[in-house]
Amino acid sequence: MTTPHPHAVRDDAEHQTIHDCRLLLRSAVAADVPAVEALHTRCSPHTLYRRYHAPVHGAPRMLLKHFLAGHSNYFVVTTPSSQAIALGEFAPATRGQHPQLALMVEDAWQRRGIGTWLTRRILRTAAQVRLRTVYADVLGENAPALQHFHVFGGVVQSWEQGTARLAIPVTEQDTPLQDHDGPMAKPAAAT
Numbered sequence: 001m002t003t004p005h006p007h008a009v010r011d012d013a014e015h016q017t018i019h020d021c022r023l024l025l026r027s028a029v030a031a032d033v034p035a036v037e038a039l040h041t042r043c044s045p046h047t048l049y050r051r052y053h054a055p056v057h058g059a060p061r062m063l064l065k066h067f068l069a070g071h072s073n074y075f076v077v078t079t080p081s082s083q084a085i086a087l088g089e090f091a092p093a094t095r096g097q098h099p100q101l102a103l104m105v106e107d108a109w110q111r112r113g114i115g116t117w118l119t120r121r122i123l124r125t126a127a128q129v130r131l132r133t134v135y136a137d138v139l140g141e142n143a144p145a146l147q148h149f150h151v152f153g154g155v156v157q158s159w160e161q162g163t164a165r166l167a168i169p170v171t172e173q174d175t176p177l178q179d180h181d182g183p184m185a186k187p188a189a190a191t
């Protein structure tokens with residue numbers, strides 16, 4: 001098995017224009033570390049708490065370690081100025097662990113369809129490895145995330161200490177948006 005070069009940009013980008021901003025969704029690479037650290041400094045403590053279920057200051061070390069090691073489990077959404085505004089994680093099943101997904105969209109970009117975009121991408125990835133279900137751990141108070149995954153057919157499988165484990169069926173998702181100036185593309189705008 002070959003190890004991906006930490007700075008290799010994977011050829012899997014798709015784009016979408018949201019609020020006149022041409023956004024790119026692609027696999028994360030090691031070179032994204034500074035942008036991902038900056039994303040964590042811009043996110044509110046509330047958003048960070050909902051993502052990590054604990055107070056965190058900045059990007060968790062383990063996350064940065066995974067990026068530097070070239071793990072392919074992460075997706076980033078970036079602006080034309082290469083600012084990272086959202087992060088998706090897909091952890092395939094490992095020993096004793098269910099396959100999991102987790103999302104974080106920067107506060108200023110929430111409720112614009114980015115979480116949906118990331119979720120579709122992760123579910124397509126899960127389908128490629130023939131998974132039928134992926135799981136997301138969501139705090140019981142996190143109504144937006146509960147509603148978000150409900151839209152994807154997510155159902156509560158269990159509760160543990162106020163956290164719901166949602167089982168989300170892996171169904172066929174829309175085909176990826178193309179990373180070229182096709183009919184869907186609008187002129188890129190500044191961030």
Ligand SMILES: CC(C)(COP(=O)(O)OP(=O)(O)OC[C@H]1O[C@@H](n2cnc3c(N)ncnc32)[C@H](O)[C@@H]1OP(=O)(O)O)[C@@H](O)C(=O)NCCC(=O)NCCS
Binds near residue numbers: 046050102112136
């Ligand atoms: C949960 C989260 C990822 C959703 O991302 P998003 O980009 O805001 O979501 P979208 O714009 O794609 O919204 C998809 C749907 O989710 C639901 N939703 C999202 N935000 C919502 C809100 N504030 N209130 C109610 N429903 C909400 C809605 O059903 C929405 O569809 P609609 O806009 O057509 O009504 C984002 O709010 C976030 O990063 N939260 C902090 C971290 C977190 O909670 N992670 C989840 C645990 S892994």
